[in-house]
Amino acid sequence: MEMIQFLDPESKVVNFEGFPKLSDGEVKKIYELMVISRMFDDIALKLQREGRLLTYASFLGQEASQIGSAFALEKEDWFLTSYRDHAVWITRGFPLHMLYQYWAGDERGMKIPDNINALPATIPVGTQIPHAVGVAWANKLQGKKSVAVVYFGDGATSKGDFHEGMNFAGVFQVPCVFLCQNNQWAISVPVERQTASETLAQKAAAYGFEGVLVDGNDVFAVYKATKDAIDKARAGKGPTFIECYTYRLESHTTADDWKRYRDVKEVEEWKKRDPVERLKKYMRKKGLWDEKYEEKILNDAKLKVREATQKFESVEPLKPKDMFKYVYETAPEQIQEQMKDFE
Amino acid sequence: MAKINLIQSINSTLRQEMEKDKRVILLGEDVGRNGGVFRVTEGLWQKFGDERVIDTPLAEVGIISVSLGLAVAGMKPVPEVQFDGFSIPMIDQIYNHVSRIRKRSQGKYSAPLVLRVPHGGGIRAYEHHSESLETFFSHIPGLKVVTPSGPYNAKGLLASSIQDPGPVIFLEPKRVYRAIREEVPEKEYTIPLNKAEVVQGGSDITVIAWGAMQKVVREAVSELSSKYSIEIIDLLTLSPLDKKTIINSVKKTGRCVVVQEAPRKCGYGAELAATIQEGAFLNLEAPIARVAGFDIPMPLAKLENYYIPDAARINKEIEKVMSF
Numbered sequence: 001m002e003m004i005q006f007l008d009p010e011s012k013v014v015n016f017e018g019f020p021k022l023s024d025g026e027v028k029k030i031y032e033l034m035v036i037s038r039m040f041d042d043i044a045l046k047l048q049r050e051g052r053l054l055t056y057a058s059f060l061g062q063e064a065s066q067i068g069s070a071f072a073l074e075k076e077d078w079f080l081t082s083y084r085d086h087a088v089w090i091t092r093g094f095p096l097h098m099l100y101q102y103w104a105g106d107e108r109g110m111k112i113p114d115n116i117n118a119l120p121a122t123i124p125v126g127t128q129i130p131h132a133v134g135v136a137w138a139n140k141l142q143g144k145k146s147v148a149v150v151y152f153g154d155g156a157t158s159k160g161d162f163h164e165g166m167n168f169a170g171v172f173q174v175p176c177v178f179l180c181q182n183n184q185w186a187i188s189v190p191v192e193r194q195t196a197s198e199t200l201a202q203k204a205a206a207y208g209f210e211g212v213l214v215d216g217n218d219v220f221a222v223y224k225a226t227k228d229a230i231d232k233a234r235a236g237k238g239p240t241f242i243e244c245y246t247y248r249l250e251s252h253t254t255a256d257d258w259k260r261y262r263d264v265k266e267v268e269e270w271k272k273r274d275p276v277e278r279l280k281k282y283m284r285k286k287g288l289w290d291e292k293y294e295e296k297i298l299n300d301a302k303l304k305v306r307e308a309t310q311k312f313e314s315v316e317p318l319k320p321k322d323m324f325k326y327v328y329e330t331a332p333e334q335i336q337e338q339m340k341d342f343e
Numbered sequence: 344m345a346k347i348n349l350i351q352s353i354n355s356t357l358r359q360e361m362e363k364d365k366r367v368i369l370l371g372e373d374v375g376r377n378g379g380v381f382r383v384t385e386g387l388w389q390k391f392g393d394e395r396v397i398d399t400p401l402a403e404v405g406i407i408s409v410s411l412g413l414a415v416a417g418m419k420p421v422p423e424v425q426f427d428g429f430s431i432p433m434i435d436q437i438y439n440h441v442s443r444i445r446k447r448s449q450g451k452y453s454a455p456l457v458l459r460v461p462h463g464g465g466i467r468a469y470e471h472h473s474e475s476l477e478t479f480f481s482h483i484p485g486l487k488v489v490t491p492s493g494p495y496n497a498k499g500l501l502a503s504s505i506q507d508p509g510p511v512i513f514l515e516p517k518r519v520y521r522a523i524r525e526e527v528p529e530k531e532y533t534i535p536l537n538k539a540e541v542v543q544g545g546s547d548i549t550v551i552a553w554g555a556m557q558k559v560v561r562e563a564v565s566e567l568s569s570k571y572s573i574e575i576i577d578l579l580t581l582s583p584l585d586k587k588t589i590i591n592s593v594k595k596t597g598r599c600v601v602v603q604e605a606p607r608k609c610g611y612g613a614e615l616a617a618t619i620q621e622g623a624f625l626n627l628e629a630p631i632a633r634v635a636g637f638d639i640p641m642p643l644a645k646l647e648n649y650y651i652p653d654a655a656r657i658n659k660e661i662e663k664v665m666s667f
């Protein structure tokens with residue numbers, strides 16, 4: 001299967017045909033999202049080291065896959081993600097401080113603002129995949145034009161949830177886009193241990209719909225593939241599976257140490273394919289980037305992330321009795337009793 | 344004798360059993376080169392190789408159901424599920440097949456496998472990484488459910504579990520994986536899978552707990568030791584339950600508090616309370632009390648310590664029962 005790529009690792013345009021139609025402003029916006037996301041990630045790692053976040057899963061190296069795809073959604077579209085897709089949330093306008101809040105173990109960070117159609121990130125791998133199929137199906141049944149995009153990793157493709165979700169999507173032709181970030185590893189297990197298939201993208205064929213393989217570190221390739229898949233789904237032409245071929249540069253989480261199972265050389269090779277650098281170099285050639293611009297957006301990003309950390313740190317502490325909230329629409333007597341006892 | 348923690352104890356027992364019996368194999372996510380996310384299988388892949396310590400695809404249902412196949416056809420699989428919450432989809436295969444293959448084949452086959460489950464809360468983990476599921480497993484006929492509480496009993500119980508002719512769920516109290524160090528003999532020994540242990544004799548009240556709650560209970564009641572004579576029982580195995588030890592104890596003390604981390608409703612404590620009142624009704628001086636998690640999902644890390652029973656809650660209940 002051929003891999004869709006517009007920008008090669010040297011930022012040379014290798015494919016003009018079908019190059020996505022993005023305005024200069026949109027390209028800059030994507031770059032700015034990459035910059036702020038990377039800063040968010042970096043600060044999260046620092047907060048974690050200081051004990052202010054729980055274990056944290058970095059998406060370093062996967063910015064193009066997450067932002068390029070999320071940028072293609074319309075406001076009414078739905079997205080469902082895993083625990084590593086923070087840049088998707090940032091791109092869709094989710095408040096940064098709430099991401100920190102959730103990853104600090106505060107459930108209030110899971111309350112999604114009214115203007116965003118998403119479910120809280122799921123931690124059990126792959127479980128969100130059939131949920132997204134259901135969401136897409138509901139949209140179809142109600143004649144709504146919105147599409148569901150579901151994010152998951154290479155490891156998730158081993159789970160029954162993935163196969164069952166894909167199969168339903170094919171059978172019922174629902175407007176769902178399956179966005180798989182093949183970052184080559186599931187903790188310490190390489191993708192070759194997940195599947196004997198040559199690509200993950202080819203799995204879609206078995207379910208009767210299109211699978212595409214894209215260079216997940218080329219933001220234009222990711223954007224184009226996602227935009228096409230969303231347009232197709234919206235037009236009632238069914239689901240698409242997209243494999244973003246990318247790499248997780250950090251450890252699996254802060255509780256993990258990649259040096260136990262990966263070769264330093266492999267990581268160094270992938271660093272050369274950094275998605276943010278790749279876009280930046282392209283923009284410089286196009287006259288969209290210079291030092292002054294970089295300084296300005298770094299500053300803007302710093303301000304926003306600082307504001308987020310300050311907000312995160314100054315939220316009113318959770319009340320212990322909040323843990324009893326939301327379990328039922330109306331708390332049954334048994335829970336009310338326990339709550340009273342607790343106080 | 345060297346003092347070791349639970350992780351080291353389980354690790355060395357796995358090594359010992361694998362050396363003894365070639366049929367024993369380990370499989371699961373990240374159990375190989377990485378030694379498991381808690382390092383319980385550290386060094387075993389290096390020692391026994393890729394055919395006996397196997398990193399599997401990420402698929403819990405696959406792991407348990409292929410283990411059934413492996414087990415009926417001559418192997419002794421010891422699958423690991425990375426965290427408690429991910430064992431829930433496995434329950435389909437465990438309930439419908441693993442625990443019943445002996446019955447379904449009229450005794451021709453059985454599934455001698457040990458599912459290792461890092462179990463319970465208290466380690467500031469993510470959602471679904473801190474569940475207490477012993478009731479789900481204990482409810483299943485045909486299954487044994489084992490709950491070690493420290494390095495010494497973990498070793499004997501794990502050896503027995505691996506040698507058992509049927510399927511065993513081995514719930515490892517991950518909160519105390521590294522928190523308890525005990526002297527553990529190097530030589531192999533077994534602890535029977537139907538015996539509770541009286542870890543502290545007493546005459547006023549019986550306190551029953553298992554797994555990670557044992558440590559909490561022992562520390563809690565030490566605060567009351569000058570006031571009451573407290574008997575502590577560590578169940579070690581939940582299924583089958585050693586009724587005799589608990590009933591004899593409550594016959595003597597007349598009072599009982601059961602401590603569990605899992606939600607209260609339909610928890611294992613309810614089974615204990617029923618069993619005790621059936622066996623020691625005339626000796627009871629007070630209702631049997633339960634200290635338990637609340638009937639809500641395990642809260643995220645910031646509030647988990649308000650959920651998990653602690654010394655204050657346990658001792659308050661003991662006082663209540665003593666003054667009944």
Ligand SMILES: Cc1ncc(C[n+]2csc(CCOP(=O)(O)OP(=O)(O)O)c2C)c(N)n1
Nearest residue numbers: 084123124125153154155156185186187429
């Ligand atoms: C059902 C389930 N099993 C195991 C885990 C533990 N775990 C968390 S992430 C992970 C690897 C996931 O790999 P992949 O799907 O490739 O996503 P990535 O972490 O690489 O983004 C595992 C095994 C889990 N969260 N859920």
Ligand SMILES: [Mg+2]
Nearest residue numbers: 153154185186
């Ligand atoms: Mg992966």
